[in-house]
Amino acid sequence: MSEQLAVPVALQRGRPLGYWGMLMLIATEAVLFGAIIASYFYIRFRTPHWPPPGVPEPKVLHPLLFTIVLIVSSLPAGIASWAARRQLPGRAAWGLFATIALAAIYAAGTLVVMVHAWHKVGAQHDAYDSLFFTLQGAHVAHVAAGILINLYLLAKISRGRLTQYRINGIWAMSLYWHFVNILAVFVLLTTISPSL
Numbered sequence: 555m556s557e558q559l560a561v562p563v564a565l566q567r568g569r570p571l572g573y574w575g576m577l578m579l580i581a582t583e584a585v586l587f588g589a590i591i592a593s594y595f596y597i598r599f600r601t602p603h604w605p606p607p608g609v610p611e612p613k614v615l616h617p618l619l620f621t622i623v624l625i626v627s628s629l630p631a632g633i634a635s636w637a638a639r640r641q642l643p644g645r646a647a648w649g650l651f652a653t654i655a656l657a658a659i660y661a662a663g664t665l666v667v668m669v670h671a672w673h674k675v676g677a678q679h680d681a682y683d684s685l686f687f688t689l690q691g692a693h694v695a696h697v698a699a700g701i702l703i704n705l706y707l708l709a710k711i712s713r714g715r716l717t718q719y720r721i722n723g724i725w726a727m728s729l730y731w732h733f734v735n736i737l738a739v740f741v742l743l744t745t746i747s748p749s750l
Contacts (some may be wrong), residue, residue: 573580576726581734587737589694591744594685604748605682609675609750612686613667620663624697627656628735635728636709638721643714646724652710653731654701661697662691662737686745693741703727708718 598604605611634649668690675683705722 560614567683569599570722570725572722572726573729576729580730583733587689587692589686590689591740594689594744597636597681598687598747609679609682612671612746614746614749616663616667616747619744620667621662621738623656623663624660624738625735627653627660628732630656631728631731635725638711638716638724641716643711643716646716647708647711650704650711650724652742653702654708657697657701657704661694664694668694689741690745692736693734696737700727700731700734703733 574613630649630652632649632651636647637643637645649716668687671686703723707720707727710720711724
C-alpha cells in the first residue's frame, strides 16, 4: 500500500520528473535529427548536382502549407497545458483535440507528398532520396507518436477529472509538441533547400 505524501504533489517545489524526462527525450531527438540534417548538407555540399540528375526538385508550396498548419498547432497545445494547470478539463480537452486535428492534417498531407515523391523516384535511388525520405519519415513518425499520446491524454481527461499526473502529462506533451514544431521548420528548410 502506498503512503500518503507529506506535501501534496501540487504543492511540491521544483519541476516534476516528467519535465526532466521530456527534456532528455527532446535532447536525444535533437541529436538524432541534427545528425540526419548534417548528413544531408554534408553530402549536398560534396555533390556537384543536388538533387542528382533525373530527380525532380522538391515542391515548396504544399510542404510549406502543411508545416504552417503544424506550427499553428502549438497554440492549442499551449492552451491545453494552460487549462490543465488551472483545472479546466473542458478547455484542456478542446486544446488537445485541436492539436490532434491540426497534426493529423500535417501528417496526412506530408504522407501524400512523400508517396507522390516515392512514385517518381524511390528511396533507394541515391543518397538524396534516402535522406529526403528518412528525414520526412522520421518527422512524420514523431508527429504520429505525439498524436497517439495526445489521444490517450484526451481519453483520460474526457471524464472531466484532471489528476496531477495527467496535468504533468499534458504539460510534458506541450513541451514535446513545441519541439516537434520547431523541428518541422528545420525539416522543411532542409528538404526544400534545393528549390530555394
